[in-house]
Amino acid sequence: MKNNRAALRYAKAALSISLEQGTAPALEQDMVEVVNICEANEDLVAFLDNPVLSNNTKKETVFNVFTNLSDGSKRLVELLATNKRINLLDQVAEQFIELYQAQQGKQNAIVTTAVPLTDSLEKIILNKAKELSSAQLILKSIVDPSIIGGFVLRIGDLQYNASVVHKLDTLKRELTQTNYSA
Structure with missing residues (x-):
């Protein structure tokens, strides 16, 4: 948009x-x-x-x-x-x-996953979303294989990133910033 x-x-x-x-x-x-x-x-x-x-x-x-x-x-x-x-x-x-x-007290929750959502995964994500927002949530799903696994949840300007690619990037950053000396 x-x-x-x-x-x-x-x-x-x-x-x-x-x-x-x-x-x-x-x-x-x-x-x-x-x-x-x-x-x-x-x-x-x-x-x-x-x-x-x-x-x-x-x-x-x-x-x-x-x-x-x-x-x-x-x-x-x-x-x-x-x-x-x-x-x-x-x-x-x-x-x-x-x-x-x-205006109706509803808010979009956009979830990005590597594979299409199953019913059980949708419930888990909705429970996590309810922790982040008190509004009535409307879940919209996006499939993006590049995140490898896990999910990225976006509610308004809040983002909860539980994707595998994010965790790998974080690990890479930590390893490259740490000085290892023998």
Whole structure:
């Protein structure tokens, strides 16, 4: 996710209005769909980023791709198109989800493992995550074989690194910094 201040401002405004109108849950569902489709379809993101295409064409395409948008989401897309910021749609959606979940007392816990999570490993990681945060956690899993084993748990700006590669790096650092003389 690109961290864009404009996307954050639009997301904050959308959250504020949707909370006033009581439509925040519907808007969150739409934004989750937007994020999922944009993550799965890089061509759509590239299409929205294309400066040659008109904002009207981009807006019509968004409405054709996302046919079940709520009224609040449609207004948000209209606003982004009018302000020539429709290329920020995926970023606004991500920011909105983050802000809404934080407002609801939820927080993302991102766990990176070398292999896909099993149910028992997921429970162990959730228990560790609950030690680090009192918020209601939403566990998201990333598989990265380069960590060799163990896991890396990230909750907000906190990180718990129990990966094998981290332990090997720590050991390497300790061995290279220690003077051994005979």
